[in-house]
Amino acid sequence: MEVDIVISGGLLLTMDDNYTVIKGSLIAIEGDKIVYVGQSTGINEQIFSAKKIIDATGCLVLPGLVNTHTHAPMVLFRGVADDLSLMEWLNNYIFPLEMKYVTKDTVYWGARLACAEMILSGTTTFCDGYFYPGRIARAAIESGLRIVLGLGFFDSDEDIDSAAKKHSATARRFIEKWQHISPLVTPALFPHAPYTCRPEIMRRLKQVADEYEALFITHLSETKEEVDTINERYGLTPVKLLYSHGILDERTIAVHCNWLNEEEIGLLASSKAKVSHNAESGMKLASGACPIHELLSRGITVGIGTDGCASNNDHDLVREMGTVAYLHKHITGDPTTLDARSVLALATRMGARVLGLEREIGSIEVGKKADIILIDTRTPRLWPLYNPYSQIVYAACGENVTTTICNGRILMENRRLVNLDLDEIMSQVESVAETIRQDELIRSRFD
Ligand SMILES: [Zn+2]
Incomplete structure (x- = not known):
């Protein structure tokens, strides 16, 4: 079966009604939707021919x-x-x-x-x-x-x-x-x-x-x-x-x-x-x-x-x-x-x-929109791993997110923004900030 993206090998926190957790998971995405969620067996991986394969080894996989x-x-x-x-x-x-x-x-x-x-x-x-x-x-x-x-x-x-x-x-x-x-x-x-x-x-x-x-x-x-x-x-x-x-x-x-x-x-x-x-x-x-x-x-x-x-x-x-x-x-x-x-x-x-969007997003389930993120745990801050929920809530910060997918589209992969020019964005905002810094209201505050 031809799909767009396969994410394989991660520890999946589906956040579905039963809070299903799958070790060594396999997720297939076609267009904007999740079409398969299960355990990676090697055999089912061969069923999917994906344009893009994301190796989630060492990562927590969770909803955006x-x-x-x-x-x-x-x-x-x-x-x-x-x-x-x-x-x-x-x-x-x-x-x-x-x-x-x-x-x-x-x-x-x-x-x-x-x-x-x-x-x-x-x-x-x-x-x-x-x-x-x-x-x-x-x-x-x-x-x-x-x-x-x-x-x-x-x-x-x-x-x-x-x-x-x-x-x-x-x-x-x-x-x-x-x-x-x-x-x-x-x-x-x-x-x-x-x-x-x-x-x-x-x-x-x-x-x-x-x-x-x-x-x-x-x-x-x-x-x-x-x-x-x-x-x-x-x-x-x-x-x-x-x-x-x-x-x-x-x-x-x-x-x-x-x-x-x-x-x-x-x-x-x-x-x-x-x-x-x-x-x-x-x-x-x-x-x-x-x-x-x-x-x-x-x-x-x-x-x-x-x-x-x-x-x-x-x-x-x-x-x-x-x-x-x-x-x-x-x-x-x-x-x-x-x-x-x-x-x-x-x-x-x-x-x-x-937000009234629970039928579309909020968990990783077949039929839902593919809004998925990966957190790589192979870093001192997140090591060793006992409880993935604790690791996310008590140890992680946003910078530990390595891959972000929204509506079936990869927006960040391995910490690299795919379709945004960060240098341009930051320099445009900096030019606004430079004007604000010159404002009397602000100048007096930092003098
Ligand atoms: Zn507000």
Whole structure:
């Protein structure tokens, strides 16, 4: 049987429903799909005549990682204003810098750098929201990555009806434009947060999202201040506010959820809303931590995300997995909380469910899209090997990923990016950074 790619000899963590592990595995890929998964017997290898054979000896083979929350072009501001309080960071640095330096062009090159970084650290799908989403989509398609592309909304001073009509029309145009352009792109709506977007506007946008069965994403309960603000404005907590407007359901992704009371956890569970947990971002900005150990015990679908690189400061989901595990053991005072396999599930099969893509990605099974990564364990950091899940979550970092395949296409092989010119991307971003360094706001910070 003629296939495009055969991956043979690795220790395969399928992350399927039974968490099947196969030693000396054989995977065959035809086009964008996985057509065979099994043990390599030598005989079955001869059945496949592959255009490309990947020898996975010494490697862990696992599904491509799913980053459920990013603002990819924010790599432009990586490290520009760290160790500040959240509001000072946002109002005095990030917002003014965005006003000045975010253009279609800088977004494109920032997104390309982010895509390169993600491929190099094993992420094959990311869920993004930022200005000029069309440019981000272009960067993702050119890079070969899968993207859930959020169109952002901020409120204005307009009356509710006019604003809702205008935003709804923009939302429809956006979804209709992007829903059939590429199999790698899934359009979604992303009103920023209930403190920057009135709930009536959010409700109308949710109705538009529902017309197209599109995802509806929003930041929710990120900080204690946000909870106080929403309580003052509406007399409700943020989760309850969205619930009362009929916004929470299985196609809603609530990002952060750092401040939840018992009732709100119950509402997230009963509405089947999904949650994106951003551990490093919440820790670095000291904005809080989502109690995912409780959410998971209530059956809520949770994925993990890095958030933007101004608040993380990287897209390394392998390292993020370690942080998630450490954080929740620390919070609960219980080292049995979130074992390594459960954490890898958050970054693969659960992340896919958060994005509504579980039928296509998140595990290595026949019929699914071929989003697969290899981690070579033949390096001091990952040697010796007892438990592959532990090795990934507690010992590995993104740079241990050696090969990345998305939608049946090899994007990185043996640490070499196949179709991106990294020198060009880095020099384009450097020219933006050079301008930013000259800005008075930044110069004074580093003087
Ligand atoms: Zn965010």
